[in-house]
Amino acid sequence: MPNREEYNLVQMSEAKFFAVDPKLEDYWRAIILFGRNVASYKFALAKSLLELAPQGKTIITLEDLAEPYSRHIVEHIKEVKTQTTSRSSRFLDACQQFGAQEISKTKLIDTTVSLGFENVIDAFHNLSAGETPVRFFTDERKGAAKGIRLTDELFELLQVLQAENLPSEVEARWRLVENAWELKISPKLISVDYDPTRELLFTFGENRRRVDLTSCRDGLNGYQKGRCFYSFAEISILYGSPNLADVDHFFPFVLHEYIKNIDGVWNLVLASVDCNRGKDGKFDRLPHIDYLERLYNRNEFLITSHHPLRETLIKQSGSTPEKRRLFLQAVYNTSQAILGNGKSDGWKAPFEYPNTF
Secondary structure, eight states, rough: OOOOHHHHHHHHHHHHHSSSSSSSSHHHHHHSSOOOOOSSSHHHHHHHHHGGGGOOSEEEEEHHHHHHHHHHHHHHHOOOOOOSSSSOHHHHHHHHHHHHSSSSSSHHHHHIIITTTTHHHHHHTTTTTOOSOOOOOEEEESSOOOEEOOOOHHHHHSSSGGGGGGGHHHHHHHHHHHHHHHHHHOOGGOOEEETTTTTTEEEEEEGGGGEEEEHHHHHGGGTTTBBOOOOOOOOOTTOOOOOOEEEESSGGGGGGGTSTTSSSSEEEEEEOOHHHHHOOTTTTBBBHHHHHHHHHHOOOOOOOOTTTTTHHHHHHSSSSHHHHHHHHHHHHHHHHHHHHOOOOOOOOOSOOOOOOO
């Protein structure tokens, strides 16, 4: 259980996440990104909702829901066996047995209907401060439908520009959580690193075996609400998209000899191509100090995510909010002195949309 200080930190981060004109995608992202997880069921349900909603059906029976729900879990179990912190689960056992071709699809669906939704439907919309004010489905299991009813909010969510990013964000969060469980390493010992060549977040398991976790874009995008860090322009994390985001070092990489862990998650942000390397772009310049508070807020969102980004950020930037704020200011001062920007205000985006975080 989190202590009072950790619980208050999560609540404050959630409040900041919703503080500026919250959108449907913000409520969805909060459900996926914040809080602790004891099993991967929430992620499987989220991916199933995004898959089923485009079919246009309002009522989804448990039998209809069971197919994509169990399929997503079976796919993940093939890669990472550990999908819960509990010692045993008859439902997960059935998923594993199906993946090993030991039971039939009919048996898997029947088991999923009877055991797979015991807690996740009730808990899906829960945040630390209570249930999110926006619901993407209602529970109709005790009614004639014997399933769930998709809400207008879920159908509207599919129409927003950020809808294309949401499945990848769920997958990234799932990958981070399950690998933390699978590695069986104390969260305080897990360190997430960045591979700039492949643009991946990775860690090391037993015997220093490298474990690739997820795309850096997929892992960070939700915490920036799908916006460029500097201009708040809409960005995408899908390859081939015309507004595919760049992974940018807030403190430029040219300072790597002077700044420890410059490739750390604490210093990585997603930026539009225009802001990062377009005309009047940032390139290797130090950003204006006004952006420092924004970086602090984004990092606090990451710290409340737990498994394993929380401990990574704490190790890289400080054990308390105040220490993390002082850390960023000290790095900024150092960068300013080295780059000779002491008499300059620093780089700013040529244009900025209304702020979102």
